Amino acid sequence: MMEMEKYQFGYGCMRLPLLNADDPASFDYPLIEKLFDTYMERGFTYFDAAYTYHGYHCEEAVKKALVERHPRDSFELATKLPLRDFKDAEDMERIFNEQLKHCGVEYFDYYLLHNMGTNVYEKCRKYDAFGFAAKKKAEGKIRYLGMSFHDMPELLDEILENYGEMLDFVQLQINYVDWEQPNVQSRRCLEVANKYHKPVFVMEPCKGGTLVNLPEEAKKLMREYAPETSFASWAFRFAASQEGVVRVLSGMNTMEQVMDNTATFRDFRPITEEEMAVIRQVTEIIEKNTPIPCTACSYCTHGCPKGIAIPEYFALYNSISRTTGSFSSQAVYYNNISLKHGKASDCIGCRQCERACPQHLPITDYLKDVAAKFEAGSSFPTRK
Structure with a gap:
């Protein structure tokens, strides 16, 4: 099991600030650089990219805003193999080499099989995507290997039973709204990961902004209990307080978000039972007021x-x-x-x-x- 300090906080690069909302590659580089630098100055080092983010330009943006501006040993870089996109074993090799070039690095600190689920699992078995990534790790081009998972706990159990020895960690969607939702089942997926002793990284802790842009009734409840606590902080602390969770990601695109979110993790306080009672009430309000549980991942x-x-x-x-x-x-x-x-x-x-x-x-x-x-x-x- 990989050694890692609990409550590490990661910078998710799926929603970087843009100059033109209609152009996913119109990066606002001065702002991105300022956000990245502030995040690092406040003691954090983990950046989570992916081949497909921002219309397939995310990795190049990370190269320009991070890799070309900071020593390689001052940050940890994660990216992902796009399981929907590769055609065969040769294509995985091509994509991986492209990713090294896009990011301007010789190795990835963390590499994930991206968006694992029923729709791509058999394809991964057919072309041995797990073996491919494990080979890259053996070659020293990957330090830690994992997968981001979006499916039912039964499938997660099957994958970890068959391939768990190859994986150092799993990345799961965990937030208080999806904790018991039948289409996500955060709690049960986390239990499966814990069963196999796999450290868990958390994605979508704020469910694509849903847990920040709350219904007024829910905002009122949280403000009455903790007037100075941000809605995002409630969500992060819930996710990070769960057994087995070692890292929580946040896609930040404003300085206010960077300052607030890093403050939550610099002085982390696990969620209390009283706060959980408030969260349960807020969850009921959100479910009542959110007809489409979309996270805007695109x-x-x-x-x-x-x-x-x-x-x-x-x-x-x-x-x-x-x-x-x-x-x-x-x-x-x-x-x-x-x-x-x-x-x-x-x-x-x-x-x-x-x-x-x-x-x-x-x-x-x-x-x-x-x-x-x-x-x-x-x-x-x-x-x-």
């Missing part, structure tokens, strides 16, 4: 034949339920987005998005709900 949009802005539409749909904002303002946003992307009603039901979704959401059904809410009875603009 995996669903890659390869969509109609270019539908699925996460953006789901966020607008949820916003109507979660806040007191007017429907008309949300409709304006919907109309504007649809000028550059497919409408919800453009969905042809191919379900490639559902096969890619880490949350296993019935996306095509939700798109029908979105279309009914935002398009019914409107003279809808068309894209040029």
